Amino acid sequence: MDELFDAAGSLRSAYARVDWAATSLGPVPGWSRTLRAAVDITLHTRFPVTLFWGQEFVMLYNEAYVDLIGKKHPAALGAPAAQVFPEIWDEIGPMLASVRTTQRATWTRNMRLLMDRHGYPEECFFTFSYSAVLGAGGQVEGVVDIASETTEQVLSQRRLILLAELTDALGELDEPDQILDRTVTVLRRDPHDLPDVDVLLPRAAGRSSPVVPSALFDAGDVVVDDSAGIAVVWVRLPDASGTADDAVLVAQLSQHLPVDESYVRFVRLVGAAVTQALHRAQTRQAERRVASLERELSEKLQRSLLTPPAQREGLEVAVRYRPATERARLGGDWYDSFLQPDGSLALVIGDVAGHDRQAAATMAQIRNLLRGVAYGTRESPAAVLADLDTAMSGLRVDAFATAILARVTQDEPQNQPGRHLLVWANAGHLPPVLVAPDGTAGLLQAPPEILLGMDSGGVVRRDHRVTLAPGSTVVLYTDGLIERRGSLLDEGLAHLVGALTDRHGMTAEQVCDHLLDRFPASGDDDVALVVLRVLPAPAEASPIARTRARNGADSHR
Structure with missing residues (x-):
C-alpha cells in the first residue's frame, strides 16, 4: 500500500x-x-x-x-x-x-x-x-x-430564543386559559423543533378535550411515544393544587432531528416554563383574594370608626376618607369630629405609622383614647395631647402617630358677629391650610413638635390660635393627599395651597371633592380630610332690594 x-x-x-x-x-x-x-x-x-x-x-x-x-x-x-x-x-x-x-x-x-x-x-x-x-x-x-x-450550537440558540419568547409572553398573564392559549401560539412559531403543538385540558375544567391517561406518566412528567412512527411528546402541566386533572402539552417532534437527551430536555424546559407561569398566576390570584379580604376588613374597621362629623350652628364640617389603591395597603389614617359638653367643637386628624392591619388596629386604639381623654375636659388641645401621650405609655400602645387636635369656639366681639376662635395643637402632623374670606390661602405654620408615642414625659406641647372670620375655611389632611414618590414635600404643600386659593366660595363638601379630584390617588397611602367652614354672615339687603320687597308686599294687600 x-x-x-x-x-x-x-x-x-x-x-x-x-x-x-x-x-x-x-x-x-x-x-x-x-x-x-x-x-x-x-x-x-x-x-x-x-x-x-x-x-x-x-x-x-x-x-x-x-x-x-x-x-x-x-x-x-x-x-x-x-x-x-x-x-x-x-x-x-x-x-x-x-x-x-x-x-x-x-x-x-x-x-x-x-x-x-x-x-x-x-x-x-x-x-x-x-x-x-x-x-x-x-x-x-x-x-x-x-x-x-455547528448543529448543536444552532439548535441550542434556537431553543433558548424560543424559551425566552415563551417566558416573556407568559410573564404578565394571570388567567390559566390565557397562559395555555398563549403557549400554543408561541410554540407554533417554531415548526422546526415542534412541528405541531396543542394543549389538552382536563375534563374537570368543563372542557371537551380528551384527558391523557395518568398511566402514561408512570415514568415521569415527560413521555415520548414513537409507537405510531412519529415521535410525540407528552408533558404534564401540573397546577398548584396537585390534583390529577392537569393540563397536558402534546407536541409532535421533528422527523429531521434525533430524539436525544438535549431534545427531551428542551421540551421539559418548555413544560417547566408553562407550569411556572400557571403557578405564578394561581399565586397572584390567591394574593389578590387575600388582599381583597384584608382590604375589606380594614375598610370596614376604619369606616366603622370614621363616623359622620358633628356640626354646630354657624359652621360646616365635611370629612372624607379615601383608602390607598395599592393591594394590601391598609392604613392608619383617621379623622374625628365631636361636640364637647361646653358646646365647643373638637376636630381631629391623625395618621399612625405603618400600612397594615396592625396600623389600622392601633389607629382605632389611639382614636378612642383621644376621644376619651378630650371629652368632658376644658383643658386646651395641647394639654389633651400631653395626657394622650401619658395614656399611650401607660396602656402600652406601642406606636407612633401624628395628629392635630383643634377646638372651635365662638369669638364674637361687638359688631363682628359670626367670628370663631380655632385653638389647635400639632403632634408632628402637616400644617393645616387656612383659606381667608378674600380667597387667599396659607399654611398655619407652627414650630414642629414630636409625634405621639415618642416620649411620655417632659414633652411641652403648645397651643396655637387663629381667629376665623365668617367665610373662612380650614383644611386638615393626612400626608397621603400630597406626598408623591420622587417629589419634595414642600412642592406638595405648595400645590395644596395653590389648589385652595380662591376657593372661598365653596362649601365644605365642595372643598373635599375638589381636593380629591385635584390630587388623584397615588396608590401608596390612605387619605383623610376634615374641612371646617365658618358660614358667611347673611348679606344685608340693599336699599333697592328693600324698596322692591316693600312694593311687592303692598301689591298683595
Missing part, C-alpha cells in the same frame, strides 16, 4: 480497500504531485477536511470528517460527491462548480442542510469554506472543504 496513506490513522484500512484505479483519479502511483500534497495535508490535520477531486469531485477525507457524514462512511471514500450527497446536491453542487470555474473561495456560516447520514433526512448545520486547489499549470485540480459542524 502507498505510504501516502500512513497518516490516515483509523482510515488507513478504508483507503486500502478502495479500488482507486477504478475511479476517475486512477492508480495512486499516478496521482499528480498536487493531489498527493493535498492528501498529505488533509490526513495530517485534525480539523475536519475533505477533498473533492477532479471532474466528478471524488472524495478523500481525514478521520475528523467521518463524524460529519456519519453512515455515509466508508462508502463515501473514493466516490463522486453527487453520489454521496444526492439529498443536498442541489445546495452544494453549484457551490463546488462555482469554485472550479471562478477559483474563488466560498464562505458559508451555519448553513442548514437536510443530510441523510443516519438513515433519515437529518437537520444539520455547518460552517465551511470551499477553496480551489491549483495544479502546476494554474488549473483547478480539486476543491478542499474545511468544515465545522
Whole structure:
C-alpha cells in the first residue's frame, strides 16, 4: 500500500480497500504531485477536511470528517460527491462548480442542510469554506472543504430564543386559559423543533378535550411515544393544587432531528416554563383574594370608626376618607369630629405609622383614647395631647402617630358677629391650610413638635390660635393627599395651597371633592380630610332690594 496513506490513522484500512484505479483519479502511483500534497495535508490535520477531486469531485477525507457524514462512511471514500450527497446536491453542487470555474473561495456560516447520514433526512448545520486547489499549470485540480459542524450550537440558540419568547409572553398573564392559549401560539412559531403543538385540558375544567391517561406518566412528567412512527411528546402541566386533572402539552417532534437527551430536555424546559407561569398566576390570584379580604376588613374597621362629623350652628364640617389603591395597603389614617359638653367643637386628624392591619388596629386604639381623654375636659388641645401621650405609655400602645387636635369656639366681639376662635395643637402632623374670606390661602405654620408615642414625659406641647372670620375655611389632611414618590414635600404643600386659593366660595363638601379630584390617588397611602367652614354672615339687603320687597308686599294687600 502507498505510504501516502500512513497518516490516515483509523482510515488507513478504508483507503486500502478502495479500488482507486477504478475511479476517475486512477492508480495512486499516478496521482499528480498536487493531489498527493493535498492528501498529505488533509490526513495530517485534525480539523475536519475533505477533498473533492477532479471532474466528478471524488472524495478523500481525514478521520475528523467521518463524524460529519456519519453512515455515509466508508462508502463515501473514493466516490463522486453527487453520489454521496444526492439529498443536498442541489445546495452544494453549484457551490463546488462555482469554485472550479471562478477559483474563488466560498464562505458559508451555519448553513442548514437536510443530510441523510443516519438513515433519515437529518437537520444539520455547518460552517465551511470551499477553496480551489491549483495544479502546476494554474488549473483547478480539486476543491478542499474545511468544515465545522455547528448543529448543536444552532439548535441550542434556537431553543433558548424560543424559551425566552415563551417566558416573556407568559410573564404578565394571570388567567390559566390565557397562559395555555398563549403557549400554543408561541410554540407554533417554531415548526422546526415542534412541528405541531396543542394543549389538552382536563375534563374537570368543563372542557371537551380528551384527558391523557395518568398511566402514561408512570415514568415521569415527560413521555415520548414513537409507537405510531412519529415521535410525540407528552408533558404534564401540573397546577398548584396537585390534583390529577392537569393540563397536558402534546407536541409532535421533528422527523429531521434525533430524539436525544438535549431534545427531551428542551421540551421539559418548555413544560417547566408553562407550569411556572400557571403557578405564578394561581399565586397572584390567591394574593389578590387575600388582599381583597384584608382590604375589606380594614375598610370596614376604619369606616366603622370614621363616623359622620358633628356640626354646630354657624359652621360646616365635611370629612372624607379615601383608602390607598395599592393591594394590601391598609392604613392608619383617621379623622374625628365631636361636640364637647361646653358646646365647643373638637376636630381631629391623625395618621399612625405603618400600612397594615396592625396600623389600622392601633389607629382605632389611639382614636378612642383621644376621644376619651378630650371629652368632658376644658383643658386646651395641647394639654389633651400631653395626657394622650401619658395614656399611650401607660396602656402600652406601642406606636407612633401624628395628629392635630383643634377646638372651635365662638369669638364674637361687638359688631363682628359670626367670628370663631380655632385653638389647635400639632403632634408632628402637616400644617393645616387656612383659606381667608378674600380667597387667599396659607399654611398655619407652627414650630414642629414630636409625634405621639415618642416620649411620655417632659414633652411641652403648645397651643396655637387663629381667629376665623365668617367665610373662612380650614383644611386638615393626612400626608397621603400630597406626598408623591420622587417629589419634595414642600412642592406638595405648595400645590395644596395653590389648589385652595380662591376657593372661598365653596362649601365644605365642595372643598373635599375638589381636593380629591385635584390630587388623584397615588396608590401608596390612605387619605383623610376634615374641612371646617365658618358660614358667611347673611348679606344685608340693599336699599333697592328693600324698596322692591316693600312694593311687592303692598301689591298683595
